[in-house]
Amino acid sequence: MAQISRDDVAHLAQLARIEMSEAELETMAGELAVIVDSIASISQVAGDDVPATSHPIALSNVFREDVVGETLSNEQALSGAPDVQDGRFKVPAILDEEQ
Template identity: 70%
Template structure:
């Protein structure tokens, strides 16, 4: 027996401000009952010997030392820039007055 009744669906529809006719209420009651029963079946399969997981593969961060490598000089970086000013790229303004 499902834990979802037609009255539950009527109440949820009212809370969500969703108007439903009798046919829609009956259909939704059946669909929600199937969902609740499916979740209950999965819950029964997980026993105390089955660890809870959030991801099927263990995740670990791959970190490396943050080391400064070879970098460009400001002149090299700006060599092919269409426009530059005081060692900075110069671009058209996109906001007025800011």
């Protein structure tokens, strides 16, 4: 089993600015050791004859022809808007300054 010390975890927690109790540091050290061992065992199985994969099932993109369909007129699109100005949706300003 890989050795991840409590001090290693405390150092990482400090770098990440995560406050951890003594009990959490001890627990996390054990959990990280299990994760490191798991990755090491997978690395032993994957040899030069095993191709690298990003996904276990081959993926392919499905494209459709881009055809313009029925569209709304400007009046139809704005018909349910609570506020309209100059043919556009009018929304409250989110910035204090004008830009």
